Amino acid sequence: EDGYKRLLEPAMETELRVLTKQKADEEAIRVFAENARQLLLAAPMGQKNVLAIDPGFRTGCKVVCLDKQGQLLENTAIYPHTGQGNVKNAEATILELCKKYEVEAIAIGNGTAGRETEAFIRGLNLPNTTVVMVNESGASIYSASDVAREEFPTQDITVRGAVSIGRRLMDPLAELVKIDPKSIGVGQYQHDVDQNKLQASLDDTVISAVNAVGVELNTASKQILAYVSGLGPTLAQNIVNYRNTNGAFKNRESLKKVPRLGDKAYEQAAGFLRIRNAENVLDTSGVHPERYAVVDKMAKDLGTTVSALMKDTTLQKQIKPQQYVTDEIGLPTLTDILKELAKPGRDPREQFEAFSFTDGVNEIADLRIGMKLSGIVTNITNFGAFVDIGVHQDGLVHTSQLANRFVANPNDIVKVHQKVEVTVMEVDVARKRISLSMKTEERPKQKDQSGKPREERTKHEYKPNTQKQNFKPRNEPKDADGDLQEKLAKLKGMFK
Template identity: 35%
Template sequence: MRDFTPLWVLEELISERANLARWAVKNVVHMLENGATIPFIARYRKEQTHGMEVDKLREIKTLMEELKAIQQKIFTILTGLQKQNKLTEQIVQRIRGAESLTELEDLYAPYKPGNKGTLAERARALNLEPVAMTCIQNPIHVNINKHISLGVKGLSSEKEVQTGIQHIIADIIHRDDTVIKPIRDHCKEKGLMIECTQFITSKKMSAKTLQKAEKAQETSYKFENYFDFKSSSKTIRPHQILAINRGEENKILSVKFTISEVGRQKFDYMAEKKYLRHDCRGTVRGLVLRAIDDCWCRLVQPQIIRQIRSELTKAAQKSSIDVFSNNLRNLLLTAPVKGYSILGIDPGYKNGCKCAIISQTGQVLHTDVLFLSLSLKMKEKLRKAIEGFRCRYIALGNGTACRETEKLLTDVVAGTATTYCIVNEDGASIYSCSDLAKEELPDLDPTLRGAVSIARRLLDPLAELVKIEPKHIGVGQYQHDIPESQLKAALDCVVEECVSFVGVDLNTGSEALLRRVAGLNQTKARSLIEWREKRGPFINRNQLKFIKGLGDKSFQQCAGFLRINHSDVVIEIKEEASGRCRKGQEEDPILVSDDEHTSKGKKRKIKNLAGPKKVKKRRNSCDPDPLDETWIHPESYDTAYKLMEGIGLKPAEIGRESGIKRVQDFQKDRSVEELNKDFKVGEPTLQLILDAFLKPCGYDIRDKQLKPLFKEGIRDIASLREGTILTGKVTNVTHFGAFVDIGVGRDGLIHTSNMNRTQLQLGHRVEVKVLKIEKAGNRISLRLENRLE
């Protein structure tokens, strides 16, 4: 069987495109192919990746999937052509060398089933290839007239014969990489000129196209910046490409890509040098020159433009996904608001403002529907509810009637310690009607569920937002111009990373959170919860191995991201408690009291955590393990306990102030490099263990992240003046700038040209200067003065 594998090596191509060391790429590809997740690789396999960040790992995964799809396509195409007896060595080599799906499609197009064949193939079918070859190899011996055959289409006149020969020569030049590749490389290096104008309707258009164009004119104002637009493909911004594509698709813009005259001249020079012999004269010379021109206009130029435009679109889509992913990550990692009751308000006019008060654990305490039209009554009820339930914070949804409700809240909280925060409510209505919402809040009306969701988004953004498809959260740009499967895969990956790196409490985590942990899915999360409900709380991570459907690979991937807070676990002694351990194990001393007559149902907190001397027993029992409260992976427990012995760290001191100080003192005179001579596990793994020992109990990586912006009052857009200095919070980041909430009910825009080369992220607090106010269009232009955090 012929070799249909690509001429390129997957790891080499990924290494080249991602600019990464080949050995590290090879390791990552191997781990991904064997079912490893990105969070697991990023945290627990740094030795094999040279400490790659998550973004690079995700890039490798994306490239790997793309190239594997190309590999499969190459095999499918060549297998199909072999069955059709259309394979030649030239076709095989060109297709095996393809490095993109666009290139593959161009190569395969002439041979697709049902295709009538290219103009060159039709001419070859008329036996004109020999004379075409003579024209470019030995032109003085060409006799075109002897190929005329009256009554045969394509040969009935000298003109038809010349046209057929022209098509064959053009095809030969087009397939010659020694001519085409330098031109393609030149165009990529120097760029193409892109021109946009407003689409003009014509009577020659079909009724459907005309109708689409007329309908699109209603929203054409959104594309005014592109009605007279010129840019090089080298400098055009990703958001501009997506906007141009959308405008062209909607018949609002006419778009033209042009290759420079220098590019055309280089092509003519190279083609003539190789295919126009010095002894070529007269009719044959004119024929070859027309073939070169035909090759450029009909084959080369359209193909290069198509390839470069495809690459621009692909890069723009990737960049847009990156923007969405970064915004989503920053939103999900927003610091939670702990320890207070929260009032959530879903504002509205006709159907009223839906209100819900939740406890510090997210339980619903009170709900109500209040109307802005009855403002005095609404204020009175809100004051009583805030005072009665001791609400420290208010979460106000940013939807319809947000502005009016905010004005009312300013009066309500005046003179109190209560503050409010504007919360993005995108997706809340979708959640409120979902099966999950019905299961969580069965007794609440769907409209009130939305208010509960808004309050919980302030309490714990990550725990609440994982219940919604990421694409509905509304922190991206041009997401509707991106293939949905690509966007979903990227955003799901971000959610998995955030949930995993924050960690989930094995005994309190919801199904919505657990299914997003690396190595788990919905089925495994349900099995985990069912096990928990049937047997009580988990005592250690090792018990994960007892869950049906959660094998060694899943355990390896998820164990480090699932925590057990032993100080909160209370064990209820039941007869079936022995079911926690494998059949045949000795009874768990923690589950069964030393007093055999302990009464059924008695509760007792876990204590007496096992120390280093009980390592073997801990592996084979249901004893609690203090390391289960950390991010240290079970595969490194032996190393961790050995290190604890060297430090003199007691199990009960992990996460306590005394233990942290002991580790800090130990590190003063010892570097990780020196320590690793004794452990030989890899410096990154040793550093990870030491970092875990330095973190306090209940440590949350989000506590150091950006916090919600709380407000006590509002300004009005009418009161704004150009030149005013304000503080605000970044609510969205795009390729063309950042939107900032400055407290006037309308976000202002800091254009990239006014950012002073500062990188902003969603959630950043900033100091801005008002540059321009367009009250008619509700547009506020800002300039960044200072990033406050």
């Protein structure tokens, strides 16, 4: 007993705590990495002329105009929330900018004054212009970073933040890689876990997402190029410098001219780099240069060119991949090549869909129990999902409220940035807590012994039970006097 208390118990307790902490860290890191990946792979709107607004009340709304490549064209400020006179000026400014730069979409940050600014913009009834609320988590981190200062040395922080909001609408992945993944507002307990393991996991997640989508070589920033397999910050900077000096890359082979980019780095990176309008059509696809010869042979066997083969699905269906299997190229690789030929340079991200919050619900005080609202999932944890419903405070959909069935893992039901319909279950204005539900109102119909729902039974099917029942009351009370006489008789017999 003494040996257990002095030696074994403390050692076992310490070991158990360490093992439990490691397990908890691994789970928290897994959740964070999964959420980060979903956010990075959010649907992009694509190359559009965008007007982006970083909203505010007293300090005004910072407005920037971006071209289709995300370059800053003009910036100004409007004050639509500080008086009627300023509202007129703000309206005139927005209308003028939209006409001047042929604006196709307006991105509005979802922070302070976001819903009010959205209502103001929608009230202008701009034709052929999509208005979208954008999650601005981490935009302030970017605006004060070295990356932002290097890109916009003469602009203030508010302008940089508005630019980031607009670019997030165009291509979330390209913009979010400029921010420390720990600052993008997803995950659980990320500040309590092993920071080295967390950073390594998030770096792997970003690399995986970037390479899954592919990178446009002639327009990519050095930040996103640094995450391409085989490259890094130094080679990414060298690529940008070479591009600025010699102009756009015309083919993948010219990558070998970049200083310090050797054969091994080229071999690893080439398949993930795309070149739009390249001399070789395969440079626009995910087919690796090492496999160009196989595609050329496929086209030659069909009596056509590679360019024609990539455009003609009928010709692609005639290819029998088994004929091209060698010791170096297996059937899975050939199958991937055929998929890439069918959709060269395909983007695995979902198609962009415009979203808007429910009108008339701008603050927590506007919420009522039972309200049905539109929302966007902003974060997922093991105990549920947080949903932005446009009231400056995310609501929680607990795991038990995610579906009409048992849910072991919330990621099986929802994804970060997914659009959902929720019902308000509980509101605590003082503590700023909102409970939501995604359960549907459909309930399974109750069935009787006949196997049919009760409401489907007709009166002719109902047959009352006419069989006579012989009910016997339990514990029927006996006559008290008779019972007493019987006991007295027994006692007399015992003493004879």
